[in-house]
Amino acid sequence: MADETQVAPVAGAQENNATQENKGFTYYFSDPDSANAEMHHVVITLPYELPELPWHWHAEKPDDSLKDPVWDLKVNGWVENSKDGQAAILQEATQKIEELDKKSAELDKKNAALDQANDKFDQAMKAMQQSQQVQTQQFLALTQGLQKVAEGQEQANKVMASMQQILVGMQADQAKTATPTSDTKPAENTNKQENGGN
Template sequence: MADENTQVAPVAGAEENATQENKGFTYYFSDPDSVNAEMHHVVITLPYELPELPWHWHIEKPDDSLKDLGCDSKFHGCVDISKAGHSAIMQQSTQKIEELDKKSAELDKKNAALDQANDKFDQAMKAMQQSQQVQTQQSLALTQGLQKVAEGQEQANKVMASMQQILVGMQADQAKTATPTSDTKPAENTNKQENGGN
């Protein structure tokens, strides 16, 4: 016969639920669909440990605040199956939905404001790009104008240089004609002959 103090490893959590008085294992049976309300939640203490939990059996102790207790495998724990519990759950759910709706409305407003800000930013960017295009065109026109002015200045400088050469040449010609040479004699005064014959 096995020693009473030795135990096989219990199902997870069952050891915590074992009562110290009779060294048994406490389980919770629940059938929330049962017509008999007493079967919604039943506490069962066994002198031995169950290797596997049968259907509707749980090892978790339900919350004491639940009104009509029912443990459900869908929820992996105990739930309140009373109408009051359903009403409370519905009220909490409604409140959470309303909170989510408010947050959604706030997000919608923020998104609308963000969309407007993005539109304004896009318009500003387009205006800036157009301004840059105009400035680029003006700069190009100014550069071309300055090139033409420089070409015109170069032409004017060439004309001035040609004129200076012509003036230098003219001055040289005048200088040649102004100096007397030995071949040429100054014209004698013809007034003497006309007046001297008298």
């Protein structure tokens, strides 16, 4: 970059004088490296003519077709401020940083909401697991109770079967004792006949 105290001779000063005799002298200031876009092109009107122009001052008017004119030292004239320029890069970077800050804040909000949703989900899962544990314990207790009832019923069936066998045995014994046997009765009769016949 050239020394800022450098002065350039006025180019086109005579043309400028001819067109600006009644209104003063118009000059154009341009700092293409400024982050402030307003400093890329500033119109300055003075009541007197400058014999030499200070650094960044120019007598030549930029073309009206340029949207953001800046003075280019390489071409020694006005050019459109390119996206490759430092000022444009700084401005674009600043805008991107602001956008990223906004997106970061939005993501923070979404993450906070997601964290709350995850907490609620975790609580619901814990409650469901506890409920499942209680249901499992109740089911095991019911299964064990039914198993004991089945075992008790099996024992009762065995007792009933034993009692039936005992009753059948008792009935058989009663039937044997209630009817006299043929061995004892005829012996009594034969003795009577023997005694009676003599």
